[in-house]
Amino acid sequence: MMAQQQSHRGRALGTIAAGGAVQPFHLLRWAFAQKGADIGQPFEAALFALASALFTMTVYDRVVPNNAIASLIALSIGLAIIILFDFVLKLLRAYFIDHAGAQIDREMGEEVFERLLAMRLELKKGSTGALTGLMRELETLRDFFASATIAAIVDVPFLFVTLTVVALIGGPVVLVPALMVPLVVLIGWLTHPALERLSARSMGEGLLKQSVLVEAIGSLETLKASGAGPLLAGRWSQAVGQHSDSLLRQRLIASIGVTFAGSAAMLAYAGVVVVGVTRIAENALTMGGLIACSILAGRAIAPLGQIAQLLSRLTATRTAYWQIRELMELPPEGPAEEALSLARSSGKIEARNLSFRYPGATEKALDGISFTIQPGEHVALLGRVGSGKSTIARLILGLYPPEDGLIMVDGTDVRQFDPASLRGNFGAVMQDGALLTGSVRENVSLGREAIDDDEMLRVCGISGTHQFLGQIANGYDLKLADRGEGLSGGQRQSIAIARALAGSPQIVVFDEPTSAMDAHTETGLIQRLQDELKGRTLVLITHRPPLLELVDRIILLDKGKIIADGPRDAVLKQITRPKAA
Numbered sequence: 001m002m003a004q005q006q007s008h009r010g011r012a013l014g015t016i017a018a019g020g021a022v023q024p025f026h027l028l029r030w031a032f033a034q035k036g037a038d039i040g041q042p043f044e045a046a047l048f049a050l051a052s053a054l055f056t057m058t059v060y061d062r063v064v065p066n067n068a069i070a071s072l073i074a075l076s077i078g079l080a081i082i083i084l085f086d087f088v089l090k091l092l093r094a095y096f097i098d099h100a101g102a103q104i105d106r107e108m109g110e111e112v113f114e115r116l117l118a119m120r121l122e123l124k125k126g127s128t129g130a131l132t133g134l135m136r137e138l139e140t141l142r143d144f145f146a147s148a149t150i151a152a153i154v155d156v157p158f159l160f161v162t163l164t165v166v167a168l169i170g171g172p173v174v175l176v177p178a179l180m181v182p183l184v185v186l187i188g189w190l191t192h193p194a195l196e197r198l199s200a201r202s203m204g205e206g207l208l209k210q211s212v213l214v215e216a217i218g219s220l221e222t223l224k225a226s227g228a229g230p231l232l233a234g235r236w237s238q239a240v241g242q243h244s245d246s247l248l249r250q251r252l253i254a255s256i257g258v259t260f261a262g263s264a265a266m267l268a269y270a271g272v273v274v275v276g277v278t279r280i281a282e283n284a285l286t287m288g289g290l291i292a293c294s295i296l297a298g299r300a301i302a303p304l305g306q307i308a309q310l311l312s313r314l315t316a317t318r319t320a321y322w323q324i325r326e327l328m329e330l331p332p333e334g335p336a337e338e339a340l341s342l343a344r345s346s347g348k349i350e351a352r353n354l355s356f357r358y359p360g361a362t363e364k365a366l367d368g369i370s371f372t373i374q375p376g377e378h379v380a381l382l383g384r385v386g387s388g389k390s391t392i393a394r395l396i397l398g399l400y401p402p403e404d405g406l407i408m409v410d411g412t413d414v415r416q417f418d419p420a421s422l423r424g425n426f427g428a429v430m431q432d433g434a435l436l437t438g439s440v441r442e443n444v445s446l447g448r449e450a451i452d453d454d455e456m457l458r459v460c461g462i463s464g465t466h467q468f469l470g471q472i473a474n475g476y477d478l479k480l481a482d483r484g485e486g487l488s489g490g491q492r493q494s495i496a497i498a499r500a501l502a503g504s505p506q507i508v509v510f511d512e513p514t515s516a517m518d519a520h521t522e523t524g525l526i527q528r529l530q531d532e533l534k535g536r537t538l539v540l541i542t543h544r545p546p547l548l549e550l551v552d553r554i555i556l557l558d559k560g561k562i563i564a565d566g567p568r569d570a571v572l573k574q575i576t577r578p579k580a581a
Ligand SMILES: Nc1ncnc2c1ncn2[C@@H]1O[C@H](COP(=O)(O)OP(=O)(O)OP(=O)(O)O)[C@@H](O)[C@H]1O
Pocket: 358, 359, 361, 365, 383, 384, 385, 386, 387, 388, 389, 390, 391, 392, 431
């Protein structure tokens, strides 16, 4: 039975994760697979409510008129046992709901994060903040499925059982609660479209708020230094204002349904008493029967209140669900067919008539370029700002697919490789060279088992990291804040270089690796790199002439086209030659 439940859960989650023909009811099915079977039977809990109503009726009708104390004791013991069971079942229900919530968190959180990491950069939409906000929407989903509210759905069929019992005891008295049911449903139905609209709006505004927040926190220093605070403060207060406004409207409308359901329960209770009294006068109902009917009528309507609440949360959940589904449906990186694995590259890189345009850009960043870099060759990509140098590095690493033409590693289109196996052959320092939260050791090894302490010390010696870590108290265990806060720009670059050299990858891509270093540090680094990079392919992007010592060939770019390609000194001569008047 447990194994069956387990596999049901797995399948349902699989459907959601695969982003296939996912419909909201898949999520519902999943939620029930998570807890429907686990919760124990809420029906039973509701049956206990029924039992207590019948107990009251028996006491009033049989015990009180006959003073039957022995029967009362027996009935009380029975009821005490039922109350105890009810208590235990409710505890179990709460436990399993929380348990299911934790499970949803873990499983869905993992799946969505994996998808996020595998996202194709060219398909990434929205700002970092909006994407962060979207991940937070997972909590909306989790809260919905892991809330006691959803368990109320299971109580709905019991509504009919309760009404049938009221009809059996009180006859036409049942019309009072039966009339309330369509009224509550009608109010829910009427408010639903407005809720749907407001929920989509408030979600969009929530993401906007998140964007401003992430941007502000991420660049607090620049923000203060450049005096951009008031600009962002303005954006923030506008986003907060709009968001809280639509949230307020959403809550007000949602509360109409919930409050009405509460009033309907009270009306049902009072209405049953009024109608019941006329039935007593006609001798068609006993005193105990009336009390039992009024208890049951209130009890029958109660889950409807929860359903009204559920409906209001359902709209927010559906909006979040569609947004997350959109993310899950984005095709991941790598080929659709079986990917090739690149175990050990020879280091050959080839571009054939390569063109590329960033998503949404009008101009091509690369326009029909071709070159071949032989294994072990050291090549610099030079050119003015925005000429397309970094773009070539991104395409070689398979971060973006070409718009036209081919980029190949070892004679194979990079799109055919499994991205992780392709990038495993590269050591790359990208322009922003971001470090991660954690120790210097973690930043160099990145959890790769092959990078032991000896290898870490070796590459840190080459990159110059060892030289400055020796002067810091806890050296390699120094904890960095996010993006390497706590170190100077040059120090961060040095760690990024160590990270790229670790494990001696066959191809090294350096994009402005020393832009924040002083000349002395840079000279030492160049000397050490001469030996380190022998026999390995180097693609170097730089604006700093001393680094060109490392290369034997230069490819010169301008506006996405190659304007010179040849031996280093010949191209340098061409660049520095004064133009003919
Ligand atoms: N993520 C991006 N989205 C849209 N356009 C981009 C993006 N990155 C770069 N570009 C555009 O592509 C062109 C080439 O950019 P690239 O970063 O390759 O230049 P670069 O030669 O490396 O310049 P720099 O020397 O300043 O680093 C530029 O015109 C730039 O505006």
